[in-house]
Amino acid sequence: MKMITAIIKPFKLDDVRLALNDVGVNGLTVSEVKGYGRQKGHSEIYRGAEYEVAFVPKIRLELAIRDDMVEAVRETLRQAAHTGEFGDGKIFEFDLEQALRIRTGEMGDEAL
Amino acid sequence: MKMITAIIKPFKLDDVRLALNDVGVNGLTVSEVKGYGRQKGHSEIYRGAEYEVAFVPKIRLELAIRDDMVEAVRETLRQAAHTGEFGDGKIFEFDLEQALRIRTGEMGDEAL
Amino acid sequence: MKMITAIIKPFKLDDVRLALNDVGVNGLTVSEVKGYGRQKGHSEIYRGAEYEVAFVPKIRLELAIRDDMVEAVRETLRQAAHTGEFGDGKIFEFDLEQALRIRTGEMGDEAL
Amino acid sequence: MKKRILAIGLVAAIMSMGVTAPAEAAVDPEVAYILNSLLFLIGGFLVMWMAAGFCLLEAGLVRTKNVATMCLKNIGLYAVAGILYFLVGYNLMYSGVDGGFIGSLSLWSAGETAASEAVKLDGGYASASDWFFQMVFVATAASIVSGTVAERIKLFPFFAFIIVLTGLIYPIEGAWTWGQGWLNVRGFSDFAGSTIVHSVGGWAALTGAIILGARRGKYGPNGETRPIPGSSLTFATLGTFILWLGWFGFNGASQLALGSAIDAVAVSQIFANTNMAAAGGVVMAMCLTKFLYKKVDLTMVLNGALAGLVSITAEPLTPTIGQAILIGAVGATLVVFVVPLLDKLHIDDVVGAIPVHLVCGIWGTMAVPLTNDGTSFAAQALGVVSIGAFVSAASIIVWLTLKYTVGIRVSAEDEDRGGDLSELGMEAYPEFGHGSQKI
Amino acid sequence: MKKRILAIGLVAAIMSMGVTAPAEAAVDPEVAYILNSLLFLIGGFLVMWMAAGFCLLEAGLVRTKNVATMCLKNIGLYAVAGILYFLVGYNLMYSGVDGGFIGSLSLWSAGETAASEAVKLDGGYASASDWFFQMVFVATAASIVSGTVAERIKLFPFFAFIIVLTGLIYPIEGAWTWGQGWLNVRGFSDFAGSTIVHSVGGWAALTGAIILGARRGKYGPNGETRPIPGSSLTFATLGTFILWLGWFGFNGASQLALGSAIDAVAVSQIFANTNMAAAGGVVMAMCLTKFLYKKVDLTMVLNGALAGLVSITAEPLTPTIGQAILIGAVGATLVVFVVPLLDKLHIDDVVGAIPVHLVCGIWGTMAVPLTNDGTSFAAQALGVVSIGAFVSAASIIVWLTLKYTVGIRVSAEDEDRGGDLSELGMEAYPEFGHGSQKI
C-alpha cells in the first residue's frame, strides 16, 4: 500500500474530491496547512509597517491506496488540482507498511 | 522505529490517550482533520438549498514508537477507539528512519 | 528523497523558517498541532474543578528534501528550534518514494 | 410589591383625579420642545447602533476571507452616508420640495444654535436633533446594499455607488413623501420607511446583485445552488439583536414627537408593535423551516426577525398587537420562500437582504390600509411602484457606469483569495487555523 | 471648564433660589405621564437588549458544536415569551388579582390608543409602555433556563417548557406580589425581581438540570468533575457587559415613575447602586479566585458581576453605595462557592445560572430588610419559600410530563455531534479549523 500526501490550493478541494471519487478512492483525510515554495508569501503593510506573510493557506490531503492505484491517483490529482499558476502544490508518495480498520479489525488492503 | 498515524473520532481522544499511556506511550502529537470513508458526509439544507457536507471531523494522531511496541499500540488503539459504528477510523503504519530530540540531540529510540 | 517532519515550539517558527532558508530549503508546509512528551500538560482549575490540560500547542513542519540535504537540515532544525527546555520537539525522518509538482508535472528531486 | 404600589399610588395621587389630556394638550411649549428633541436623539443613537448590527450580521454571513472587508465597508459607508447627507442629501430631501420632486442643493446647517440668545420654539424640536435622526436613516439604506453584493464587489466602486445612493437617490425619493413632495400629496403613507428606506436599499441591492453576477462557485455547472455558509452565526445573531434594538428608535422616534400624552401613547404602541412583529417573524420562520426542511434554519430565523421588523415599519402605530404579530409572520413567510426563489434565478444575495428589505418592504407598505383607514391601496401601490422604478433605474445607471468604467467586480483570483487579503492586505482572524474554506 | 460652569450656572440661575419639590410635587400631570412612559420605554429597550446578553453569555460558554443552537434558543425564547405574555401572561399577572392568587385569562390590549381624541392621564403612563416593560421581564426569566440546560436538551421540548413558564408559571407567581396578590398583602418586597424574576428562572433551571441529567462526560467514572470550557470567553464577556448595561433598565425603570424630582432621585440612586453591586461582585470574584485557586477565573468574575446585579435587584434603592458594594460582594462569594458545590452534587449547570440567579436571588431578597426598614425577614422568607415551592413544583411537573411524552434529551450520538448539526443542520463556525473538541 501507498500513502499519498498532496498539498493543494484550498479552492480546488471540491474538484479534487469529486475526481478522486471517480477513480475509486473512497477514503480521504484532509487538513488545513500553510506553506510556501515557488509561490512565495507576499509583503503587506500593517499599521504602517511592512511585513512578510511567509505562508500561503493550503489544504493537505492524505490518501491510503492500494499499490495498483498509484498511477491513477497521481494522474487524477495532477489534473484536478492543476491551475498552471505557482502554488498548485505537490504530491508526495510514501510506502505504507500496514493499515487497519478500527471498526472491524481488517488489515492491509481490506482496511482502506 | 515506526510511525503510527491514526484517524479517530474526536470524542474518543481522551480514552485513547489514557489507554496509550498505560501501554507506555509517552509522546503523542494530534491534529484536527476532516475525512470520509465508509462513513459518508450527509446532506443538509441551508437557506432552502440542499448541499452535501462531504467531510466529518476527525482527530489525527501521530506516534513514533519503538519497533517492539507496534503490536501493543495497534491493539490499544483498536480497542480504545472502537465504537463499532461507521467512521471509527484507521491505523496507518510507516517506517520511521530516524528520530531526533531537539533538546538533547539524542537520536533513534532514545529520542522518542 | 526524504520527508522530514518536525514538531517545534510555535514561537520558534520564524527562526526555523529563516534558518532553513539559509541552507537552501525553499519549500515547507506547516500545520498546527498539539502534543505532549517529556513536557507534560499541566493542571488547571476551571470554575473550581481541577482538570488536566494534556496537550501543549506545537507547530508541525513537513519538508521534502533531497537525500544529500538531510544532514544539513537536521542540524539546522536542531539549532534553530533549540531552547534547551522540555518540549523543544522532535525531528522525524521518512523515506519519500516519489514527489511530483502539480503545476509542471516534474517528478523526483525536480519537484521539490 | 409595596414599593411599586407606593410609587404608582404616588403618581396617581399627584394627578388630580380624572385629568384628561386633550389631543391639543397644554404641555409647556419649551418642555415639549425638549422632549421632542430628546426623542430624536434617543431614536438617533439607537438607529446609529443599527450600523453595527448590519456590520455584524454581514460579517457573520460572509466567509472568513471577507470579514474584515465587510467590517470596513460598514463603518465606511456609515461615515460616507453622513457626510453626503450633510453636503447635499438633507436639503435635497427636506428643503423646499413643496409637492414637487426634489428639494434644493445646499449644505445643511442648523437653524438655531446654542450660541443664540433665544430659541424659537415654533419648530418644535432642535433642528440638529432632527438632522441627526434623518442622517442615521440614510446609512441604513446604504447598509442594505453592502450585504447583498458582498464577497465580490470592489471596494472603491462600492463606495462610489454609496455616494450616489446616499447623496442623490435616497434624498430625491425621500423628498417625494417625507419631504412633502408629490407622493405625499397623493396620499402615500410610509410611517418609518418600509419603502422609503428598506425597499430603496433593496432595489439598489437587487440591481447590483444582477449586474455583478453571483459569487464564484455559488451555482454549480448544472445550475444547482451550492450554499456558502457564513463564518460566524454568533455574529450574525448578535447583529440581528442589535438591529432589533435599534428598530425601537427607527420606528418609535418616527412618531417625531413626544411632547404630549398622546405622542407618548403612540410611541409606546409603536415600541410594542415593533417588538411583536419581529417576534411573529421569528416564530413563523422557526415553524416553517422545521416543517419544510425538518431542521430549523437559524439564518432564516434571523432573517425572519428582520422580515417582521421591515414589515411593520410602514405602519407600526395603527395595528393591534395581534395584527402586528401577523404582519411580521407574513413577512417571515415571504422570506422563507423568496430566499430559495432568488437562488433559482441565480441572483446571489449573500445575506438575504433582498427578501428581507425589498420584499417585506413592499409587503409592509401594501399592508398599511389593512389597519389604517386613512390610506388606500392605490396610493400605496403608486408609492411602491414609482419609488421602485426610480431607484431601480437610477441604480442600474450607476452600477453600469461603474462597471464599464472602473469595473465593479474583483478578479477571479482576488475573489478566491478573499477581499481581506486582496483589498485590505490583512485577515480578520489571522492566527493559524482559521481557514476560509468550507469543507 | 468654563462651559461646564456656565452650564451649571445657567441651570442654577434658571431655578428660583431655594425652590423645593415636595413629595407631592406639582409637575404637570401630562408631563409626568410622558416622563413615566419614557422611563418604561428606555428601561424596556435596555432590558430587551439583555436578551442579546444572555444569548452571547450562553453562546460563549457552550462548546462550538452547540453555539448556533444556543443562539436560536435565545432569539426564539425572546419571541415566544413576548407572544405568550400578550396571549395570556399579562392579564393573568395584573388584571384583577386583588390580593388573590391569579388574574384573569384574556388577551392584553392597550387601554388607550393614539387614535383616541383624548388621553386619560389617571393611569400615569401609557399602558403600552408598561406592557412593553413588563414583557421584556418575562423573557429574562426564560433566558435563565436556557443557559443551564444547554448542550443536551431537545429544541422543541425546550420551547414547550418556555411556553408554560412564560405563559403560566411566571405570570401566576408574579401576580402574587406585583399583581397585588396575596404575597403583596403579606408585605413581601422584591423591587425589581431578585425572586420574582431571577429565582424563578433559577428554580426552573435547577429542576430542569436535575431531571435532564448532566452532559455526557461532565462527570468522570470516579465522580470527578471534568470541566468543559466554553467556546468563546470574549462572547461571554460581551454578554456580561450587555447584561450589566441592560440592568440599568431592569432596576432603574422598576421605579415605575419619573414624573417627579423624587422619582428622578430614586432612579439615579438605583443606577448608582446597581452599578456598584456589580462592581463589588467583580472585585470579590477576582480576589477570591486568585486566593483560592492562585489564578483568576474569568468565568467566575463574569458570574460575579451578574451575582452582584441579581443580589441588588430586590432592593436597589435603599442601600448606600457602600452597602450596595457589599451586597454584591456577598453575592459573588456565594457564586464562587456554590459553583463547585453543584458539581459535587453532579448538577450540571452549563453557564452557572443556578448560583447566579437562584442563590443570589434568594440572598438579595433576604437582604432587603437590612437596608429597608419597611420590610421584614419573615415576609421575605415567606415570599422566597412560597414562590420557590410553587415554581419548582410546577416546573417538575412540566419537565416530567415532557420527559415521559416527547422526551427532553437528545440521543447520545446527537449530543456528541452537537446540537448545531443534529437540530439545525448547520455549524456556527463552519469554516475549517474550528473543531468542537477541547484537547
Added chain:
Amino acid sequence: MKKRILAIGLVAAIMSMGVTAPAEAAVDPEVAYILNSLLFLIGGFLVMWMAAGFCLLEAGLVRTKNVATMCLKNIGLYAVAGILYFLVGYNLMYSGVDGGFIGSLSLWSAGETAASEAVKLDGGYASASDWFFQMVFVATAASIVSGTVAERIKLFPFFAFIIVLTGLIYPIEGAWTWGQGWLNVRGFSDFAGSTIVHSVGGWAALTGAIILGARRGKYGPNGETRPIPGSSLTFATLGTFILWLGWFGFNGASQLALGSAIDAVAVSQIFANTNMAAAGGVVMAMCLTKFLYKKVDLTMVLNGALAGLVSITAEPLTPTIGQAILIGAVGATLVVFVVPLLDKLHIDDVVGAIPVHLVCGIWGTMAVPLTNDGTSFAAQALGVVSIGAFVSAASIIVWLTLKYTVGIRVSAEDEDRGGDLSELGMEAYPEFGHGSQKI
C-alpha cells in the same frame, strides 16, 4: 407621509405661534431637574457601555493567547475604577477645590435621597445621577491604559496602577478644571475631556509602554517593526462601534443640562458634531491608507473613527458640522502618521491608544479656540502642558515603584505562552484549532 405631517402639524399647533424660549427660560424647575438627571442617566449608561467597547477593541487587537486576560482587565478595571471613585475620587475632584489643586478626602454620598420628604431643586439634578455620570468617565481613562500595555504586563500590578490612576491621579487633575480649580480659573476649556480624560489615559499609557518595554518579537534584531496582528478584527470593529455609540453620552451629556430649549439645542448639536467628527476620521483614514499603502488598513480606519471622536471631545458644541468633519479628519491624519512613528521609537502600543487618545486629545484641546471665541491658545496650552506634566510624572513614579517592588512584566516564558494560560489558566477559545501563532 401623512402621519408625519400630521404629527409635525400637531406639534406646531400645540405651540402658540411665535413662542420663543429666552436663554433664562421658564421651564418648571422640577421638570428641569428631572430632565437634567435623565440626561446624566442616559449619558451615563452610554458611557458605561464604552467599557465593553474598549474591552472588545482590545480583545480584538491582541493575540488569541491574551484575549481572556484582556477581557478580565477591562471588566475588572471598570469595577475597580467605580469603587475607587466612590472611596476617594469624587470628593477629591469636586468637593471644595475652590480654585485650588485638590478637593477633600472623603467617601462620596448622595446629597439627597428618595427617602427624604422633599427634594431641594437648587442642585439642578439628582446628585446620584451626576455621580454615576462622572464615575463612568474615570473608567474610560483607565481603559485607555490597558490597551497600550497589553500582552506583557502582570495582572495585579496593572490593577495597582489603575487604583492609583482612578483614585488619585485622575481626580486630582480633574479637580483643576472640572472641579473648578486653578486651571479653570485660568480659562482652560475642555468640554468633555480630550485632555482631562483621554490625554490623561494617554500619558499613563505612554509612560507605561516605555517603562514596560515592547512585546517580545515586536521589533526585530535590526530594529525593524514586526507587526503582530490582532486575533479578531470583527471584535475590534464592534468595539469601535460601541465606543462611537457611547460617545454620544460622553459628549452629549457633558452639556450637563437638558432643562431648557437651549440645552436641547446644544445637546443636539453635540450629537451631530460628535458623529461627524468620527465620520471625518473614518473617511480620512480610508483615503490616507489607500493612498500611502495602496491598501486600506481597517485597523487604522477604526483608530481614525476614534481619533475623530477624541478630537471633537474638547469642544463638540461650537463647531459647525463642516468644522467637526475637519477636526476629526485632522485627528485621523495624526493617527496615521504617529502610529508608525511610535514604532520607529520602539514604543509598543498594542492598540494605538497613544496616537488616538494622547495625540488627538492634545490636538482637540488646542483646536478649541479655532471655533470657540471664549478660549485662548495660551490657556489651552497651559492645560495640556500642566496636566501632561503632572500625569506623566505621577505615572512614572507609580510604574517605577511597581517595577522595582513587585515587578510589572511577566516572564519571557509566560509572555510566550500568553497571559490567558499564565495568569488565568484558561483560554479564550479553547477548542482545537485556535492557535496563538501568526504565520
